[in-house]
Amino acid sequence: MSRRTPKLWYHQGTLLLHPPPRGKVWLDFATWDDRVEKFRIPAIHYRALVEALQQEEICFTDEAKAFYSLHLNPRFEMTPYSHQAEALQQWKEAGRQGVVVLPTAAGKTYLAQLAMEATPRTTLIVVPTLDLMHQWYAQLEAAFPDIELGLLGGGSHDRSSILVATYQSAAIHAEALGNQYALLIFDECHHLPTDFYRVIAESAIAPYRLGLTATPERSDGNERELEALIGSIVFRKTPQTLSGEALARYKTVEIKVKLSPKEKETYQEAIKTRNQFLKQKRISLSNLKGWQLFVKESARSQQGRRAMLAHRQAKEIALGTESKLRVLTELITKHSPEPILIFTNDNATVYRISQDFLIPAITHQTPVKERHLILQKFKTGDYKTLVASHVLNEGVDVPDARIAIILSGTSSTREYVQRLGRILRKGNTKDKQAILYEVIAEETSEERTSERRRGDTASKQGQLKIFSPTQKAAEEKGDYNLD
Known part of the structure; x- marks a missing residue:
């Protein structure tokens, strides 16, 4: 009696393999499922499983993959910056799996386009916000006008060969998407390693994965899980290393202000009360x-x-000492009429500045249409100054500016890098010199907060090239091919 050929297929976000193949190499990936009386394999192990079966020359029928090749003809091609070309090459050498860390404004979206051209397969791009979803769609539509593009999120539920989805929607539909795409691109991939979003990567059989972020580090330490979900960090550059090349030259200016005697007395008494309880x-x-x-x-x-x-x-x-507002007045006067971005840590300060200085404000409470109108007027020069809290840190296309003022913020390195990135786009200014002012209340916890958010960026200059054992093996074997 002839032995039946094993079949591999996708089932509810996982893989089923039946009848069991000969040999034992596949057992490292499989778990017996009594409910269906078949071996079940996590979808994320699809590539490793297929490679193992192929290496042992085990015949099997692959009915799992529903992805396919594309013919991508970009309408426009730009000469990539050296860091983009190098990042693409490192990603390819790592088996087309891994995370690229580049600062805001360093061209991560165009790098993703280059990765798509180098890996012309059905592609799912996952982004954190609806604004970013529409930005990606517009750029891809301009780059690949002959390819079917779709959206998943914000009321759209398309099925297309290239799909742009929010993390929220992609997680909800992870099982349905899991075998449709060969290439996964995670924009702002530091969002991925959460209990809810990680299912996007775990339920996908995609053999190729690219993560993009300015700062992969997370406060909960879960950035270490990116290696299993996407791949290791294969390339890294900081704002310092790209300053004057792909990004505008910049300088940071720290301005320390003193609390008034009354503010200082109240501050110290409050800290004493808190610290007694903590002790x-x-x-x-x-x-x-x-x-x-x-x-x-x-x-x-x-x-x-x-x-x-x-x-x-x-x-x-x-955060809101009167001394900071006096410094803000001086800085606005000094740089007027140049476009200026002002960042704070809380909405109350945003609204206070907006009212006192008659400056348009954007917070998470600002309606979408109003926010777009404000940003458009800032872009055209109708508004010269804009104040915001955290809402402009990520996922919003902010027009070019040369001056940014941080009146307050968190200790997050990510937030600091993102705010800095808002003034680093060169635009049409060849010799642009950006300035980031950081206004800090002296002899308060703000000093330590500032050190923490800036200290990490100083220690991460240059490039890191890290490969996991599986990526090293992929590099030695050459490019992976499922066609």
């Missing part, structure tokens, strides 16, 4: 876990509530 409860605010414990303990007693209120009061004083 009593043996809580350190040096990490996220400590902060979560503080929030938990502060809700359990009147003393805890007083400590939390004191913490907030001290923070409000440091």
Whole structure:
């Protein structure tokens, strides 16, 4: 009796393999499922499984893949910057799997287009916001006018050979998308390693994966999971290394302001109240876990509530001291009528500046149409200055500016790099010199916050080339081919 040929197929976000092939190499990937009486394999292991079966010359029928080749003819081609060409080459040498870390404005979207041209297969691009989804769609439509493009998110539910989706929508439809695309591109890929979004990568059989981000590091440390979901970091550049080449030259100016005697007295008293409680409860605010414990303990007693209120009061004083607003007045006067971006850490300060200085403001509460109108008027020069909190950090196409002022922010390196990136696009100005002002309240927690967000960027200059063992094997074997 002749042995039946094993068949591999996609089923509910996973793979089924039946009847069992000869040999044992495939057992490393498989788990027996009593419900269907077949071996089940995580979809993310599709490439490794197929390579293992092919290496052992085991015959099987592949009914899992529904992706296919495309004929991509770009309408426009630009000579890539050296860092883009190098990043593409490193990604290809790593088996077309991995993460590329480039600062905001360094051309990550065009790098993705180059990766698509080098890997012409059905492609799913995943982005964090609807604004970014439409930006990607517009750029890809201009680049590949003859290819069917689609959107998934914001009311759109297309099925197309190249699909741009939000993380939210892609996660919801992960099982349906899982075997349709050969190339996955994760924009702002630091969003991926969460309990909800990771299913996009885990349910996909895509053999090729590209992650793009300015800062992969996360406060919860889950950036280490990107290697399993996408691949290792294959290329990395910082704003410092690209300054004057692909990005505008820039300088950062730190301005320290003093609290008024009354502000200082109130601040110190509030910090004392908070610290007494932290010491009593043996809580350190040096990490996220400590902060979560503080929030938990502060809700359990009147003393805890007083400590939390004191913490907030001290923070409000440091973030919104009158001295900062006086410096802001001087900086706006100095650089007027140049376009200026002002960033704060809270909406209350945004609205205060907007009212006091008659400056248009954008927060998460700003309606989409109004936000687009404000950004358009800023782009055309009708508005010279714009103030925002966190909403412009990521996922919004901000017009070119040369001056940015950070009045307050978090300790996040990502936020700092993103805000800096808002003024680093060269545009049509050949010798553009960008300036990032950082206004800090002296002798407050803001000094340490500033050091933390800037310190990481200084230590990550240059390029990192890191390969996982599986990527090294892929490099030695050459390009992977499923056709």
